[in-house]
Amino acid sequence: xxxxxxxxxxxxxxASFHCQLVRxxxxxxxxxxxxxxxxxxxxxxxxxxxxxAKSIGQFGVAAIDDLADMLSxxxxxxCYWAASHLGDIGVAGRPAxxxxxARMARAPLAVQIALAYAGCRIDEPTGERLQVLRSGLxxxxxxxxxxxxxxxxxxxxxxxxxxxxxxxxxKQHAERGGDYHVRxxxxxxxxxxxxxxxxxxHQRPLKGGAFRGLQFRDKTPAKVVAADPSGRPNILWISCxxxxxxxxxxxxxxxxxxxxxxxxxxxxRFDHAFTPAGVCAVVRSGIxxxxxxxxxxxxxxRSRIVPRPAVRCFTEYLRAAGYFCTNRSKTDYQFxxxxxxxxxxxxxxxxxxxxxxxxxxxxxxxxxxxxESQIRHSEEVHAKLIAGLQPDQxxxxxxxxxxxxxIYPNTxxxxxxWAWYADNISEMDRQAGLILKRLEQDGLAGNTIVVFWxxxxxxxxxxxxWIYDSGVHVPMIVRWPEKITGGSVRNDLVSTQDLPxxxxxxxxxxxxxxxxxxxxxxxxxxxxxxxxxxxxxxxDEALELMRAARDHRFKYIRNYExxxxxxxxxxxxxxxPTLVDLRRLDKAGELTGAAQTFMxxxxxxxxxxxxxxxxxxxxxxxxxxxxxxxxxxxRAALERWQERIGDLGLVPEPILMERMRAGGQWRTTAEPxxxxxxxxxxxLVSIACATNGASIEFAVGDGSWKIYDRPFTAQPPVAIKAxxxxxxxxxxxxxxxxxxx
Numbered sequence: 001x002x003x004x005x006x007x008x009x010x011x012x013x014x015a016s017f018h019c020q021l022v023r024x025x026x027x028x029x030x031x032x033x034x035x036x037x038x039x040x041x042x043x044x045x046x047x048x049x050x051x052x053a054k055s056i057g058q059f060g061v062a063a064i065d066d067l068a069d070m071l072s073x074x075x076x077x078x079c080y081w082a083a084s085h086l087g088d089i090g091v092a093g094r095p096a097x098x099x100x101x102a103r104m105a106r107a108p109l110a111v112q113i114a115l116a117y118a119g120c121r122i123d124e125p126t127g128e129r130l131q132v133l134r135s136g137l138x139x140x141x142x143x144x145x146x147x148x149x150x151x152x153x154x155x156x157x158x159x160x161x162x163x164x165x166x167x168x169x170x171k172q173h174a175e176r177g178g179d180y181h182v183r184x185x186x187x188x189x190x191x192x193x194x195x196x197x198x199x200x201x202h203q204r205p206l207k208g209g210a211f212r213g214l215q216f217r218d219k220t221p222a223k224v225v226a227a228d229p230s231g232r233p234n235i236l237w238i239s240c241x242x243x244x245x246x247x248x249x250x251x252x253x254x255x256x257x258x259x260x261x262x263x264x265x266x267x268x269r270f271d272h273a274f275t276p277a278g279v280c281a282v283v284r285s286g287i288x289x290x291x292x293x294x295x296x297x298x299x300x301x302r303s304r305i306v307p308r309p310a311v312r313c314f315t316e317y318l319r320a321a322g323y324f325c326t327n328r329s330k331t332d333y334q335f336x337x338x339x340x341x342x343x344x345x346x347x348x349x350x351x352x353x354x355x356x357x358x359x360x361x362x363x364x365x366x367x368x369x370x371x372e373s374q375i376r377h378s379e380e381v382h383a384k385l386i387a388g389l390q391p392d393q394x395x396x397x398x399x400x401x402x403x404x405x406x407i408y409p410n411t412x413x414x415x416x417x418w419a420w421y422a423d424n425i426s427e428m429d430r431q432a433g434l435i436l437k438r439l440e441q442d443g444l445a446g447n448t449i450v451v452f453w454x455x456x457x458x459x460x461x462x463x464x465x466w467i468y469d470s471g472v473h474v475p476m477i478v479r480w481p482e483k484i485t486g487g488s489v490r491n492d493l494v495s496t497q498d499l500p501x502x503x504x505x506x507x508x509x510x511x512x513x514x515x516x517x518x519x520x521x522x523x524x525x526x527x528x529x530x531x532x533x534x535x536x537x538x539x540d541e542a543l544e545l546m547r548a549a550r551d552h553r554f555k556y557i558r559n560y561e562x563x564x565x566x567x568x569x570x571x572x573x574x575x576x577p578t579l580v581d582l583r584r585l586d587k588a589g590e591l592t593g594a595a596q597t598f599m600x601x602x603x604x605x606x607x608x609x610x611x612x613x614x615x616x617x618x619x620x621x622x623x624x625x626x627x628x629x630x631x632x633x634x635r636a637a638l639e640r641w642q643e644r645i646g647d648l649g650l651v652p653e654p655i656l657m658e659r660m661r662a663g664g665q666w667r668t669t670a671e672p673x674x675x676x677x678x679x680x681x682x683x684l685v686s687i688a689c690a691t692n693g694a695s696i697e698f699a700v701g702d703g704s705w706k707i708y709d710r711p712f713t714a715q716p717p718v719a720i721k722a723x724x725x726x727x728x729x730x731x732x733x734x735x736x737x738x739x740x741x
Contacts (some may be wrong), residue, residue, distance in 0.1 A: 019613045025060035029605060030558060031635055034059050040064055041078065045204050047643045050650035053078045054545070054560045057085025061092050062339040064415060068096035076111050079103060082106040082654045083114035086122040087154065088563060096511050097122050102521045110144060110654035117151035125158050134165040136654070137186070140664035143300060143538075143653030145169070146185040150543050153189035181302055184192045184541030191569070199583050202575040204413075205378040211385055212369040214431040216438065218350050224443040228360040233480070234352065235503055237364040238435055239330070240428050241280060241371040242459030245271075245475045246424070256393040256426045259433030260477060264454060267479030268488045272552065274532050275456045275496045278464055278471030279539060283455050283496060285334040288313045288341070290515030293535070295645040295658065298334035300464075300538035300653050305334050306660035308729030309693025310514055313341040313727075314500035315362065316695055317509050320707040322361050324355035330366035335727050340695040342709060353442065362503065365435055366642075370428040372459025373420050374553040376576055382420060383607035385427050393426040395419040405470065405616050406594045407462050409585055413577035418458060445481070449506060449521075452477040453496060461567070461579045462598055466549045467534040467557065468617045478521065492528035493552070494520050516645060529636070537649045542568035545649060549638040555617060557607035560650075565601045594618035606631065660728065669694050669732040672722040676739050682713040684737050688722060689724040689732070698722045 029037065032055070040052035056063050063085070070082035083100060100122065104115045109132070114134035136148030148212060150236035152159050152166060166186045173183035190196070228234075250271075275283045276292055277299070285298035289311050293299045296307055312332075315325045319340075326344040328351060331337035336344065344354055352361040369385070386394050394448040400418040401410055408414045432452065439445050450608075454474040454485045457463045463470040463585040476494065478484060505511060505519040518526040545560035573579060576661040586592050586599040589639035594616065608624075608631055621627045648656060661667075670690040677684040687696050687708050696708040699721045714720060716739040724732040 005424065023686055025062050026058065026605065028053050031632060034063055034066065038164070038465050041070065041073065043729070045643055046075075046077075047647045047650060050077055050081070051639070051642065051647070053081040054650060057081060057088070058560075058562065061089055064089065064093050064096055066091070070730045071096070071099040071115075074285050076108065077651050077655050079107065080111050080114045080655060083111070083118040084151075084652075087114070087118040087151070090121045091123075093118070093122045104132075106121055106700065108658065109139070110658050112136075113144070113148045113151055113654065114652070117154065119161065120155045120631070125155055125161065127161070130159065130162045133159075134162060135646050136714070137165055137169055138183075141657045142179055142181055142302065142304070142655070142663065143279050143657040144664075145179070145182045146538065146541055147540075147543065147654050149182065149185035149189045153185075157195050158194050159189075159193050163190065163193055164714060166193065172692075175299075176309070181541050181570070184569075187571060188541060188569050197587075198226045199587060200569075200574045200578055200580060201375075202577070204376055204416075204577055207378050207380045208377045209381045211381050212371070212374060214369075214434060215347075216350070217348070218353065225355065225359075226357045227447060228322075228358055232360045232507055234360050234373075234444060235506065236360045236439060236448050236450045237353070237362075237434075238367065238432050238450065238452045239364060240367040240369075240432075240452075240454050241457065241465055243370050243425055243454045243475065244463065244470060244473060245455040246422065246458070247429075247475050249477070249737065250475060252403075254395065254399070254422055256390075256395075256422075257429040259429045259436065260452060260475075263432075263436065263450065263479055264477045264487070265543055266481075266486045267477055268480070268484045268490050270476040270490045270494050272468075273453070273471045273474050273476035273494045273496070274534070274550070275454075275474055275699060276472070276533065277535055277537075277589075278456045278466045280455045281332045281334050282537075284330075284332050284599065286497050287499055288315070288331075288333050290314050290433070290497075290511065290517060291447060291647050292497060292516050292533075293334075294537070294642075294647050294649040295516060296334075297656055299535055299649045301540050302338075303334045304661070304728070307335070309726070310512075311693070311727060312512075312695060313338055313503060314511075314515075315341050316707055317504055317512070318507055319343065320709045321507060321509050322359065322516070323507060324352065324359045325362045326351050326354070326361065328363075328365040330364075330368070338695060338725050338727055339723070339731065340704070340725060343704070351438075352444070360507070362507075367428050367431050368440075369431065370421075370424045370454075372464055372573075372576070375417050375459055382423070385701045386423055388430065389423070389426050393423075393430075395422040395426075406618055407470075407598055407616065408460070408578055409581050409591070410593055411578075411581045411585075413581050416577045421458060421460065447481070450479040451499070453499075455496075461573070461576060461582060463534070465570070465573070466538040467536045467546055469550075469615070470617075471609065472534055483522075492520070492550075493530075493532050493550075494528075494533055531637050531641075533638060535647075538653060539568075540570045540572055541627035541653045542570050544568070547638055547642065547647075547649075549634045549641070550611075551634070553610065553612050554630055554634065554639065555607075555609045555611055559603045559607070562605050562741045564603065606635075608634075666730055668730040669724045671724050671732045672724045672735050674697055674720055674722050674735055674737040676714075676720070676737060679713065682715055684711055685714050685720055685739075686711040687722045691724065691726050691729065691732075694724040694729075694732075696722060696724045715738060 037052045043049045067082040113136040116129040119129045169186040201244045246252045248255045249261040352363045390584045397415040397419040400415040453476045457471040501511040505524045529547045534548040546555045585607045606622040608621040620642040719738045723734045
């Protein structure tokens with residue numbers, strides 16, 4: 001090694017050591033010493049083991065020997081986290097370099113990228129190490145590519161030799177058909193490698209874009225069809241996007257929402273309804289399956305997961321029980337929408353009006369006009385939006401200054417964002433009114449359960465994508481004529497994760513044992529929980545790992561990536577004018593209070609908020625002696641929940657996705673086989689599929705597709721068609737059998 005290199009290492013080692021002294025590495029992390037965490041590495045429970053692996057790295061240089069030992073652990077995920085932590089420690093981790101190099105020779109690519117990162121930071125970014133990271137960057141699975149890009153960014157300017165690969169990835173994924181999350185990850189890495197501190201200066205456009213209205217295919221009321229003779233209720237979900245409880249019925253004086261306020265006066269308003277995460281696709285994956293996203297493996301935004309074989313879309317159970325199930329426009333489940341999930345989907349249908357006489361329905365209509373992107377849409381589009389509102393439903397930006405949460409700067413752009421957010425909610429309310437009117441026109445309001453909910457909190461900084469209440473506390477209203485007293489208020493803790501189990505129970509169907517929500521309505525209502533739990537994982541291109549527990553008064557947060565800033569760059573989010581202002585004012589040193597805290601470069605290990613005294617979660621009480629018992633209770637509850645459901649967010653995404661889809665290669669569901677057994681007066685038909693966990697649909701003659709759950713009889717001559725699909729697999733070919741007389 002050259003003298004210059006030796007001097008450089010010595011200087012960096014001293015700087016690293018000095019940094020440790022100044023910052024002070026913790027003696028205890030989340031209630032345990034290093035020795036106590038080390039003992040949990042040998043646990044049989046994967047969640048316990050990987051939680052320990054993540055926690056040990058937070059002891060910094062004091063854990064170098066332990067991290068070196070972890071590199072030889074038989075669990076690849078433990079090795080991945082150890083390498084990642086050693087890379088963060090940098091040259092002070094040099095005693096572990098030989099262990100890093102030894103494991104590199106026998107590790108899969110998913111682990112090699114973390115080892116290469118460690119080698120680059122401990123020693124230097126050699127061509128061989130950078131080549132490993134370039135290989136990860138070009139891998140077909142998003143999780144691997146985003147992780148490799150992030151590691152290159154964490155290496156910083158010494159990784160300049162990788163700039164051509166990063167620039168190529170940026171260009172590739174900027175083109176049509178590219179992956180915008182990988183593009184964002186490459187863009188962030190380029191910013192860090194170049195040490196580019198230039199601010200994003202996105203401007204709200206004057207023109208362009210499209211107004212997100214609501215259109216029905218048929219313009220006149222349908223004929224009233226016969227009701228289900230068994231008396232089962234119809235169910236209608238009106239879901240919307242990206243709003244917190246900013247409705248008039250929730251006491252928001254700035255809101256103008258007459259239709260939803262009326263719905264609440266006719267049903268129940270849920271004051272403590274939440275989503276388990278702060279972003280749409282992650283939350284929807286949990287709703288459609290009945291499993292918490294971190295138990296399903298869908299916690300990373302825009303994943304392409306392969307769940308375990310038993311998992312189905314809960315609507316399949318409704319369809320099998322005779323319900324007509326429709327979905328208008330929105331799926332977004334972290335996997336391709338299975339054909340077996342719905343009788344009708346997209347916009348090219350008439351919702352419940354397409355059902356057969358006597359058939360109960362479950363219909364979902366999702367309203368997108370309140371989406372985050374519509375806060376920053378063009379002046380032209382917003383003019384069209386407010387043209388459809390009554391004058392008293394439009395919001396003055398200057399009036400918005402009185403309503404801005406303390407996290408936001410009181411700038412003209414932030415005021416405008418808040419006013420447009422409120423305008424969008426007014427338009428969403430108008431569209432919800434059209435749906436409710438349509439239900440009344442069809443004579444169905446009296447025997448239909450209506451559920452209104454948002455997929456997570458407001459689409460503004462520290463709201464959407466976050467697990468503060470601004471990101472997970474949502475409005476929920478349920479109208480059930482003659483069953484729920486109008487104008488009632490529910491204060492029990494409810495999660496959107498409870499929706500599938502509850503809907504199945506209301507339809508008279510036993511929820512599958514694997515579902516993790518509770519029934520919160522009807523005769524089979526279950527006991528309310530003491531705590532709800534939340535998670536934040538990869539949000540677009542920003543890799544993150546946070547967990548939280550909440551009761552009626554307190555929120556506890558555990559940060560597993562404390563060295564990362566709160567406001568990591570996310571290209572899609574960076575376009576919001578409020579965030580542009582936050583970054584600009586932060587660089588100028590003009591932020592104070594909660595806004596200044598949000599722009600910090602690191603996070604605390606733990607956070608605790610008293611939501612009664614501090615509803616915006618701005619005063620962290622984690623270091624308060626008075627609240628240590630409360631922290632201990634909530635921390636223990638959170639950890640028990642993680643262990644009970646199996647927290648797959650603790651498995652590094654490249655490893656998790658390799659488990660699900662080795663080599664990034666998709667599998668295809670086997671073609672179903674149809675057996676026809678002649679009986680005295682009809683033919684008994686049974687269908688099977690060799691793919692474990694496949695869902696099967698069938699059609700008789702020219703009839704509609706139905707869920708297959710048991711053998712059925714058919715009158716010959718007739719053709720029987722069958723198709724199969726498993727979540728995360730390609731669909732099977734269609735099998736056809738013709739039954740002759």
